[in-house]
Amino acid sequence: MLGQSRIANNLNQLAIHANSGSLAVDETTIEKLEESYARVSALRDQLVAALGLPEERAR
Template sequence: MPGLGVTKKTPPFSLRLTFEERARLEELAGSEPLGTYIKRKVFNGKGAGKRRARSRQRRPIKDEQKLAQVLAMLGQSRIANNLNQLAKAAHIGTLPVLPDTEREIRKACADVALMRRELLRALGHRTDTEPSS
């Protein structure tokens, strides 16, 4: 309505692409939102005005096979159940701290750390044990 400070939104623009064209654009855009990437390219990095930045960026999976492998490892493990049982035993004082027990707990912690590193790697993040490239 004129005079009430209400602004009209610009209608959206639609563009049909083949699967190959869209895949190529997504590859070129990387973690940048696709619409932002296209506008930046079309207008040579000079937009009409500043827009509020998105709080969440899409991060494509870097290694889907590695991600599937880690998810399978998690599915086969009983880590959550075992950690819960250990926590209960520690809480009530029935967890004997024998060398075998300590070794198994350390092994479980190492397994969890390995899964964390592999998940980060599969999602395209540098892990704390890898040099930056």
């Protein structure tokens, strides 16, 4: 399911706009970015746990 999501593409598009200076950043954008970061972080933690990797090695 993770591979079928558009997370990587969406993050890439955000990076392109941020690097070109065309990303409008307001409170709503910041809130959505923080929410997305939390979700990706949680997914990462679940993957690390499922793979049985030690936390310090995974980062």
